[in-house]
Amino acid sequence: MREVAIIGVGMTKFGELWDQSIRDMFAEAALKAMENAKVDRIDALYVGAMSSGLYTFQEHLGSLMADYIGQIGVPAARIESACSSGGQAMRVGYMDVASGMHDIVLVGGVEKMWDVEDGTFVLATASDQEYEAYNGVTFPGLYAMIARAYMERFGLTREELAQVPIKNHKHAVNNPNAQYPFEIDLKTVLNSSMVADPLRLMDCSPITDGAACVILCPVDRAKEFTDKFVKIRGVGAASGPIALHDHKDLTRLEAVNLAAQRAYKMAGCGPEDINFVEVHDCFSIAEIVVAEELGFFEYGKGGKAIAEGQATYGGKIVINPSGGLKAKGHPVGATGVAQIIEAYYQLTNQAGARQVPNARLGMTQNMGGSGGSCVVHILEGM
Amino acid sequence: MANSQRYTREIPHRYRLEAQKFPSGFVSLPRRYVDPISGKKEYENIKLKGTGTILTYTIIHVGSDQFKLLTPYAVAIIETDEGARITAMITDTKFEDLKIGARVEFVFRKIMEEGASGIINYGYKAKVII
Numbered sequence: 001m002r003e004v005a006i007i008g009v010g011m012t013k014f015g016e017l018w019d020q021s022i023r024d025m026f027a028e029a030a031l032k033a034m035e036n037a038k039v040d041r042i043d044a045l046y047v048g049a050m051s052s053g054l055y056t057f058q059e060h061l062g063s064l065m066a067d068y069i070g071q072i073g074v075p076a077a078r079i080e081s082a083c084s085s086g087g088q089a090m091r092v093g094y095m096d097v098a099s100g101m102h103d104i105v106l107v108g109g110v111e112k113m114w115d116v117e118d119g120t121f122v123l124a125t126a127s128d129q130e131y132e133a134y135n136g137v138t139f140p141g142l143y144a145m146i147a148r149a150y151m152e153r154f155g156l157t158r159e160e161l162a163q164v165p166i167k168n169h170k171h172a173v174n175n176p177n178a179q180y181p182f183e184i185d186l187k188t189v190l191n192s193s194m195v196a197d198p199l200r201l202m203d204c205s206p207i208t209d210g211a212a213c214v215i216l217c218p219v220d221r222a223k224e225f226t227d228k229f230v231k232i233r234g235v236g237a238a239s240g241p242i243a244l245h246d247h248k249d250l251t252r253l254e255a256v257n258l259a260a261q262r263a264y265k266m267a268g269c270g271p272e273d274i275n276f277v278e279v280h281d282c283f284s285i286a287e288i289v290v291a292e293e294l295g296f297f298e299y300g301k302g303g304k305a306i307a308e309g310q311a312t313y314g315g316k317i318v319i320n321p322s323g324g325l326k327a328k329g330h331p332v333g334a335t336g337v338a339q340i341i342e343a344y345y346q347l348t349n350q351a352g353a354r355q356v357p358n359a360r361l362g363m364t365q366n367m368g369g370s371g372g373s374c375v376v377h378i379l380e381g382m
Numbered sequence: 383m384a385n386s387q388r389y390t391r392e393i394p395h396r397y398r399l400e401a402q403k404f405p406s407g408f409v410s411l412p413r414r415y416v417d418p419i420s421g422k423k424e425y426e427n428i429k430l431k432g433t434g435t436i437l438t439y440t441i442i443h444v445g446s447d448q449f450k451l452l453t454p455y456a457v458a459i460i461e462t463d464e465g466a467r468i469t470a471m472i473t474d475t476k477f478e479d480l481k482i483g484a485r486v487e488f489v490f491r492k493i494m495e496e497g498a499s500g501i502i503n504y505g506y507k508a509k510v511i512i
Binding site: 117118120121124128130131132133134135136137138140141144145146148149152193194195196197198199241243244245246250 | 392411412418437438439440441442443444445446447448449452454455457458459467468469470471482493503505506507
């Protein structure tokens, strides 16, 4: 297999983008990425999106996006794996370049979430539609059930749980693309409206419009385009049960662990070598469980470690320097690619005031459903 | 939403709690074809007795449009006495009686209506046994 480089990135601001359609957002991010990488032709295009059909009544995104970025003729397809669609599209793009099939590949992710009223229904389609959603469970409800099981078993307090979004909002202050670049305090979290007990509004990632794109090429050719690039050192993906109730241990997300082990093995490194990680904090409890599954904290101890400041600058590892899904925003299909972009900025020393000092190895972790799918990437600055 | 055949094919599970018991002891509702633990394809058809224990639960305050009128309502993950894991809405129970480890029984209830002219959906809910 060939080694694969990321040679350019582009994204929209994340937020409520009333003036931009799904194609406008994707075109903005894709054209920025192509300009950034100094390429005007691509050999293939993959776009991650969870539910463009339910959100905008538009399927067939491969064709639409190739058409609207002036690349008609290239092979183009959409990749779907719920909230990990972007990460899965990255993995497919990686395999495409690594295999030698194509050289210049555009990987993007997009979601237009503000064009529908009942977004709760759309998100619940990532669960078992007939045996979870049918019985009234929502997406926040699934993570609330993980939170309750975890809090009861490990003694995590409501105040400690609140430290996750507080930390992520603090990080987002320095991210110009973030949806909510402002700080929140404990009172804001504890007084926010209840969504699914024990999770409140400030535990939940928001509804976000946005798109993110990167350009991949073989490492051997990267220098033709740029002297600033990032190498993909490890890729791991795994599936888990579609229904939360079929997880043997309701305080764990085993697919995350499995994907991470595969990525570590391929990269030839372990959690102690990673300088920062972008994790899928769709709900505050998710960041805690994921950090444990990735090997950064012991099982049952992640919540307290994060509450004690171990997941921010000066701690054990910086988790979500971008602000994470909670504060940067979570346009579902775009998230996995946006995580890669944050890693690219960090590893090429372009992250400005949120730069993690001496960042050399970074990780991204993107997850679908209640742990039904997961993709982990390990990236290295060159 | 669901047309009648999509709804009808799930009736054995939703109305009568028909499940499958695999050699590893894994019990599945709904039907599946391979034991996720042993990989074996043999199983025994069983009917769940309809009692079990709450493993975790939540009280949902923001529901999708289909369930909006019921909020706040509780949903739980229940392990039945046979070992099947089921996500069910909680009914006929005070929120203060909900706890991890509480005993429940399944009851037959209306789940939702699919709009003014759609079908009415039924299935199981669970209530805490005091």
